[in-house]
Amino acid sequence: MSYLFPTYARWNFTVKEAEGAWLIDENDDKYLDFISGIAVCNLGHVDEDVKNAVEEQLQKVWHTSNLFKVPLQEEVAKRLVENSDGDAVFFCNSGAEANEAAIKLARKHTGKSKIVTFKQSFHGRTFATMSATGQEKIQIGFGPLLQTFEYLPYNDTAALEQLEGEEVAAIMLEVVQGEGGVIPAHKDFLQKVAETCKKLNALLIIDEIQTGIGRTGKPFGYQHYGISPDIITSAKGLGNGIPVGAMIGKKELIESFQPGSHGSTFGGNFIAMASANATLKKIMDPSFLQAVEEKGKSLVQKLEDALYGHELVKEIRGKGLLIGIECSEQVTDLINTARENKLLVLPAGPNVIRLLPPLNVTEEEMDTAVAILKETFSTYKK
Template sequence: MSYLFPTYAKWDVAIEKAEGSYAYDANGKKYLDFISGIAVCNLGHCPKQVADAITEQLQKVWHTSNLFHIPLQEEVAKQLVEHSSGDAVFFANSGAEANEAAIKLARKHTGKHKIITFYQSFHGRTFATMTATAQEKVHKGFGPLIPTFEYLPYNDAAAVKNIHDEDIAAFMLEVVQGEGGVIPATKEFLQAVEEKCREIGALFIVDEVQTGIGRTGKAFGYQHYGISPDIITVAKGLGSGFPVGAMIGKKELIESFSPGTHGSTFGGNYLAMAAAKATLETVFQPSFLQSVQEKGQRLFEGLSELLRDVPTVKKVRGKGLLLGIELDIEVNKVLASLREEGLLALSAGSNVLRLLPPLTVSNEEIDLGLGIIASVLKKEKIFSS
């Protein structure tokens, strides 16, 4: 019997310890981890600089509340602002909370109510972010959702240009749809969204929960596209595994989040800020981001070459170290075979194999992972079973 609600379809694996790019289960089996806690452990498991920062903070103070000035918040916010198009930061505990803050801010600042999101998106599982998530499987069973969300096809610039509604508070999107199948946005599409926002007085929200904090080889994924969002949300990789999220907004939005309009008991607490500061000091180094781009290219080219003639592989796509392999079979049987061979990977929908190595992964570990993936996908039993 389990004392947990069965909200996760858990694998029969319990990780007992982890370090760098490797995880070890309770039986001592070693896995090359190409999940990274779902794009969370960007510096690998248990990075020393983050562990040291949290340990040092543990000896000082853990929690006071946001009624007090917390200097570490200012330091982390400064890093986020200096590396983005934003000017001010609100700290939360997760990506869903950061997206909730973005939705509230957009509606309050504009005085409008509608939010446009895109099919196959994923923005969270609270009621507002679940409604923003344009996937029926996420909505099923929860009754009426928030009525002021509307959906458009992703990467359809024409559909965006055809919008003429003045009651839209914001457009909200991911620059690479992660849960929706690892689908990168086109530049034309993103620029069409930005232009439409300026035309009708809507805000442009970019959900960088999975793509932010170096995952694509830039500080934020939107920076590949020449756009300037009004609001950016981040979480996952921000704290190297310590729960923390953030919403970053432009200066003209600051007055709309005045005292009492929003809050979070634990948001921006000392331990989270210590983890985030140590993480950003590494990730935001230009040489580090350049190395992520190079590693992402190595992994992409290796997959493209090794899987070119594999019948079950339809396409390799993604950006940086967020890559997907579209298959013409169910991905779960592939994931199980990869685990048997000592590699942890993830799904993105029913037929996309998603790869999220730590940003610190070595070239040797990339090549090892490539060999395991190619070997598993070339096995006849995967195709015929």
């Protein structure tokens, strides 16, 4: 008997130890981890610098609440602002909370209520972020959703041209739809989104929960596209495994989040800030980010060389080290076989295998993963 709600379809798998890109289970079997805690452990498991920063902070103070000044918050916020188009940061505990804050800020600042998002998006599981998510499977069974969300088809510039009226507070999207199938945005589409926001006097919110903190080879994924969002949300890789989220906004929005307008008991606590600060120090180094971009291109090329021509493989796509292999059939059995072969990967929708290696993955580890995937596909039987 379990004392847990069965909200997760868990694998029969218990992790005993982890280091870098590798996990060891309770049977001492070793697995190459191309999940990274779902794009969380961007520096791999138990990164030495992050561990040291957290251990040092544990000896000092853990939590005081946001009634007190927390100098580490200022330091981490400065790093985020210096690597984005934002000017101020609100700290919370997760991606859903960061997106919740973004939705609240957009509505409060504009005085309008409608938020436009996109089909197959994923923004979280709170009521507001579930309502923002353009996937019915996330929403079924919870009764009436918030009625102020409208969903458009992704990468469809013509649909954007139909948007009109004065009630739109913001357009919110991911630059690569992760949970929706690893679908990168087209540049002309994103630029049309930015143009539409200006036309409607609406804010542009970019959800960088999965694509941010170096995952695409830039500090944030939107920086590949020549746009400047009003609000950016971040979490997952920000603390390399310690829970932390952040909403980053432009200076003209600061007046709308004054004392009493929003808050978080644990947001920005000392432990979270210590981990985030150490993580950002390493990832935001230009040479580190350049290496991520190069590794992403290298991994895609290796996958194409190994898998293109197989009858199941339709397309290999992504940005940086967020990569999807779209197949002509459901991928559950392929993922299970890869796990039996000691490689851990994820689905992104029913027909896409998602690869999320740590950003400091080695060429040798990428070669190992590709070899396992090649073997997995070659032995697959319908």
